[in-house]
Structure formats: structure tokens, C-alpha cells
Amino acid sequence: MIVETTGLTKRYGAHTALDNVDLAVPAGSVFGLVGPNGAGKTTLLGVLAGLRRPTAGTVRVGVERRLMALLPDTPQFDPWLTGREVVALAASLVAPDLPPERVDEVLEQTGLAEAAGRRVGGYSRGMLQRLGLASTIVAEPRLLLLDEPASALDPAGRREVLDLITRLRGTATVILSSHILGDVQEVCDSVAVLRAGRLLYQGPLAELLVGRAVPAYRIHLRPPVGPVAEALRQHEWVSEVAGAGPDVLRITVRSLRHAEEHLPAALGAAGARVVSFGPLAPDLEDVFLELTS
Amino acid sequence: MSLWRLEWLRLVRTRRLLAIAGIYLFFGLTGPLTARYLSASLGRVGTEGVRIEVPPPVPADGITQFAGNANQIGLLVVVLIAASALAFDSRREMAVFLRTRVDSVRSIVLPAFTATAAAAASGLVLGSLAAWYETAVLLGGVPAGRMLLGMAYGALFLVFAVAVVAAVAGVVRGVLATAGVALAILVLLAIAGSFGTLGRWLPTSLAGAMDPLVRGASLTDHLPAAAVAAASTVALLWFAISASARREL
Numbered sequence: 001m002i003v004e005t006t007g008l009t010k011r012y013g014a015h016t017a018l019d020n021v022d023l024a025v026p027a028g029s030v031f032g033l034v035g036p037n038g039a040g041k042t043t044l045l046g047v048l049a050g051l052r053r054p055t056a057g058t059v060r061v062g063v064e065r066r067l068m069a070l071l072p073d074t075p076q077f078d079p080w081l082t083g084r085e086v087v088a089l090a091a092s093l094v095a096p097d098l099p100p101e102r103v104d105e106v107l108e109q110t111g112l113a114e115a116a117g118r119r120v121g122g123y124s125r126g127m128l129q130r131l132g133l134a135s136t137i138v139a140e141p142r143l144l145l146l147d148e149p150a151s152a153l154d155p156a157g158r159r160e161v162l163d164l165i166t167r168l169r170g171t172a173t174v175i176l177s178s179h180i181l182g183d184v185q186e187v188c189d190s191v192a193v194l195r196a197g198r199l200l201y202q203g204p205l206a207e208l209l210v211g212r213a214v215p216a217y218r219i220h221l222r223p224p225v226g227p228v229a230e231a232l233r234q235h236e237w238v239s240e241v242a243g244a245g246p247d248v249l250r251i252t253v254r255s256l257r258h259a260e261e262h263l264p265a266a267l268g269a270a271g272a273r274v275v276s277f278g279p280l281a282p283d284l285e286d287v288f289l290e291l292t293s
Numbered sequence: 294m295s296l297w298r299l300e301w302l303r304l305v306r307t308r309r310l311l312a313i314a315g316i317y318l319f320f321g322l323t324g325p326l327t328a329r330y331l332s333a334s335l336g337r338v339g340t341e342g343v344r345i346e347v348p349p350p351v352p353a354d355g356i357t358q359f360a361g362n363a364n365q366i367g368l369l370v371v372v373l374i375a376a377s378a379l380a381f382d383s384r385r386e387m388a389v390f391l392r393t394r395v396d397s398v399r400s401i402v403l404p405a406f407t408a409t410a411a412a413a414a415s416g417l418v419l420g421s422l423a424a425w426y427e428t429a430v431l432l433g434g435v436p437a438g439r440m441l442l443g444m445a446y447g448a449l450f451l452v453f454a455v456a457v458v459a460a461v462a463g464v465v466r467g468v469l470a471t472a473g474v475a476l477a478i479l480v481l482l483a484i485a486g487s488f489g490t491l492g493r494w495l496p497t498s499l500a501g502a503m504d505p506l507v508r509g510a511s512l513t514d515h516l517p518a519a520a521v522a523a524a525s526t527v528a529l530l531w532f533a534i535s536a537s538a539r540r541e542l
Contacts, residue, residue: 046541069394074386076390078387088294088518093391
């Protein structure tokens with residue numbers, strides 16, 4: 001484990017931001033930290049980065065401080081510096097021996113090569129987030145703490161950042177907090193779910209999803225949908241039929257095998273005009289809502 | 294790119310250096326001019342039947358005019374500029390960038406303190422040289438040794454004032470709050486110095502030392518205050534570093 005906390009508690013007066021958190025982050029993993037607003041994600045990252053002191057408990061980080069980098073959710077820099085100067089400053093503070101080309105390399109990777117000579121005061125929020133990421137990775141840290149790294153980016157920028165994080169797998173450990181659960185599901189191999197400062201789950205993402213998987217199908221029909229839903233409810237292998245959008249049904253079945261054997265015939269018998277249908281894959285958002293609600 | 298260069302760029306690109314130099318130079322050029330023509334100016338604004346008599350100006354008056362203005366407006370500018378450099382925790386995200394990349398907060402405080410203090414002292418020296426030159430041209434010469442000693446004392450006071458700002462920034466987070474509290478402390482020190490012999494020991498007495506020195510005051514009068522200013526500066530910096538290191542982001 002590259003990061004381990006035991007009984008980690010952080011209080012601000014009467015408010016408990018982290019409550020007895022036992023976190024274990026495997027080295028080399030991309031570890032997602034998810035939770036609703038106020039769950040304690042930013043506080044946890046702050047404690048791991050050494051910017052906040054725990055009220056109780058222990059924190060063990062298995063890398064030197066200079067090999068760890070934190071990217072805040074809305075990075076800001078002195079507006080009179082250029083993008084290149086910001087990254088060069090980050091590099092010189094952490095790894096003064098880095099070759100100067102490394103600065104241009106990360107500016108290129110983060111899509112800022114053209115804007116590198118411009119003053120940061122003129123950067124958009126998305127560009128600031130890219131610059132923050134460039135400053136974070138320039139010295140090749142072994143542990144990256146990323147707080148909402150893609151929240152301000154457009155879809156193309158988000159894709160680039162996710163690809164960049166994916167490429168870091170194996171060479172560095174990444175702990176990222178995000179509200180975009182699709183991103184977490186895509187890039188993370190392990191997750192921790194926090195709510196009100198308490199750790200509700202931590203472990204491999206696959207285990208979390210498989211453990212919560214419910215055999216269900218999504219069926220898109222031509223209207224009218226009501227009679228079809230009613231007909232499907234009559235089958236003993238159907239547990240639940242619910243609307244999942246306009247002309248879309250979500251049916252939960254006792255097992256996928258039952259559905260594979262009987263669902264096409266049942267839809268035909270009900271006179272359904274089927275546009276599409278398929279099994280529902282377990283989704284982090286569903287699991288997250290189930291855990292945190 | 295180092296934190297020393299960062300502070301230099303902060304002074305140059307944000308025109309803070311220009312502001313400090315400009316304000317002291319302005320008072321350096323206008324002080325002796327005002328002293329030289331004060332009598333004529335007052336004579337023009339006098340009403341019929343009322344005659345204002347001003348004694349003929351002496352060379353020290355040029356320095357007095359400069360020192361009076363520079364002590365107030367110059368100090369205000371220096372404190373504001375120092376607060377903007379030393380209250381580096383005022384914006385959390387910017388503070389995170391620096392604090393997560395240095396081993397000790399000392400690496401952030403010392404360059405910011407040194408650059409600002411050097412800029413303030415340089416500004417004062419520049420303004421003093423201008424005032425000295427113009428006084429010599431318009432009113433006559435002042436003793437060089439005493440003038441240089443007065444400049445050194447004034448510069449030492451500004452260094453002390455910047456250290457006060459650094460110490461306050463270790464406790465207070467915002468730029469304006471830091472500047473306000475630091476100014477309040479400096480004003481209170483100046484008021485305290487006006488009672489009894491305490492002023493002899495307070496660094497605030499150094500701010501205007503140039504004036505009594507060129508008028509013939511004892512060369513050793515300000516030594517206790519200079520010693521206190523030097524020792525306090527070191528202590529304030531130590532406090533600034535340890536207080537900032539304890540603060541959470």
C-alpha cells in the first residue's frame with residue numbers, strides 16, 4: 001500500500017469532516033474517491049498532502065514529499081506569469097535537475113503548447129486546469145492527488161485528461177476525486193465511497209459493481225408502452241417493471257437466463273414493437289446512489 | 294525559475310517596484326521644492342491685512358519636507374505591497390501550488406520578505422538621493438555623513454516594517470487584513486514612542502531619523518532603536534515562518 005490511514009479523523013469545531021477513516025491505496029493503482037458534496041474528499045486529499053493535520057488517527061504515505069503532487073479542483077496561479085513559467089517554477093521547486101525540454105513536453109501533453117508564452121491571467125478555467133495538471137505531472141511524481149481534475153474541461157479536454165491519467169497507471173499512483181462517476185468508472189481500478197466523512201466502501205471497482213449487479217434489461221418500445229408493461233408483469237420470472245424514460249422500460253428479472261429464454265417471446269406475445277433491448281450493465285452511479293442514499 | 298526570480302518578477306511585472314520608486318522619487322523631488330518656495334506660496338494666498346511670515350528656508354527644511362511625506366505615504370505603499378507578497382495563503386489554490394512543492398515555508402517567506410524589503414529600502418534611498426541633490430541645488434548642502442546615516446536608519450525601519458507585515462501575514466490570511474493590522478501596529482508603536490523615553494527604543498523613531506540628524510542631533514541617539522529594529526526583524530521573521538508553517542490550508 002502506498003497510502004494507509006488508520007482511524008483518520010478530522011474535525012473543524014463541532015463539524016466532523018472525516019470520521020475514523022481507514023483507507024488503503026494500492027501502489028500503482030488509479031484510485032477513485034467519490035462521494036456527495038461535503039463528504040470529506042477534499043479534506044482527505046488535503047490531509048494526505050500534508051496541508052491539514054488530522055485531529056486523530058494516523059496517516060502513512062509511502063513516498064517522499066517531493067514525489068507527491070496535489071492538484072486542487074480550481075487551480076490558480078499568479079496572473080502575470082506565463083504558462084511556461086508556471087510549469088518551470090513547479091519543476092524547479094521539486095526537481096531542479098529536470099531538463100528544460102520536460103517543461104515543453106508536458107505543455108504539449110496537456111494541450112497548452114500554443115498558449116505557453118501567454119500570461120496566465122488570460123487563461124480560461126479549462127486552460128488553468130490543464131496548466132495545473134501540467135504543473136502536477138512535470139516532475140514525474142509517484143503519487144498524484146487530483147481533486148476533480150476534469151471538472152472544468154470541455155468533452156475533448158476531459159477525454160485528453162482521462163487518457164493522460166490512464167497512461168499514468170503503473171508508473172504512478174493516482175488518487176482522484178470526482179463527481180463525474182462515469183469518469184471514475186472508466187479510469188479507476190479501485191474506489192472509495194465517502195459520505196459525511198465516513199468511508200462506506202473501498203476496494204476494487206469490479207468487486208463493487210459485481211456485488212451490486214442486478215439482472216435487468218432496458219427495453220425501448222414504440223408506444224403504447226403501458227399494455228406491454230402490464231403483460232410482462234404477469235410472468236413469474238419478472239420481478240419488477242418500471243419506466244426508465246419516454247417509451248423505455250427497465251425490467252428486473254429473477255435471472256439473466258430466464259430473460260434470455262423467455263423475454264423475446266413474451267415481448268412478441270404482448271404485441272410489443274421493439275426498437276431495441278439489452279441487459280443493463282451495473283453502473284457506478286446506481287451503486288453510488290444506493291450506497292449514499 | 295526560482296522563488297527568488299518569482300519575487301523579482303512580481304515586483305517588476307505588477308509595477309510594484311515602479312510604484313515604490315515612483316512615490317519616493319516624487320517626494321524626493323517635490324520636498325525641497327516645497328521648502329524652497331513655501332514662503333512665496335504662502336505670501337500669494339495671504340488676504341489683505343494678514344501677513345504670513347515664514348523664516349527663510351535652511352537646507353535641513355528640504356530634507357524635513359521629504360522625510361515627512363515619505364514616512365506616511367511611502368510607508369503605506371510599502372505595507373500594501375508587502376502584504377500582497379507575504380499574505381501568500383490568501384488564495385488557497387495559489388498557496389497549494391507553492392506549499393506542496395517546498396520543504397519548508399521558509400523558502401516562500403524569505404524571498405518574498407527580502408525582495409519587498411530591498412525594494413522598499415531602494416525606493417527610500419532613491420528618493421533620499423533626489424531630495425539631497427535638489428536640496429543642495431535649491432537650499433544648500435547638508436552634512437553627507439549624517440544624511441547617509443539617516444538613510445540607513447530609514448531603510449532599516451522599512452525592513453522592520455516589512456517584517457511586521459510578514460509576522461501579521463502568519464496570523465491573518467487576507468491581503469487587506471494583513472496590511473490593516475500591520476499599519477495599526479506601526480501606528481500604535483509610533484504613538485507609544487511619543488511618550489517619555491520609550492521612543493528612543495522603538496524602531497518607529499528611525500523612520501524620521503534623517504530630519505533630526507541633518508539638524509545636528511547626536512549621532513548615537515538612534516542606536517538603541519536601530520538595535521531593537523534589527524533584533525525585532527529577526528524575531529518577527531522567525532515568528533512569520535513558524536506561524537505560517539502551523540497554519541492549515
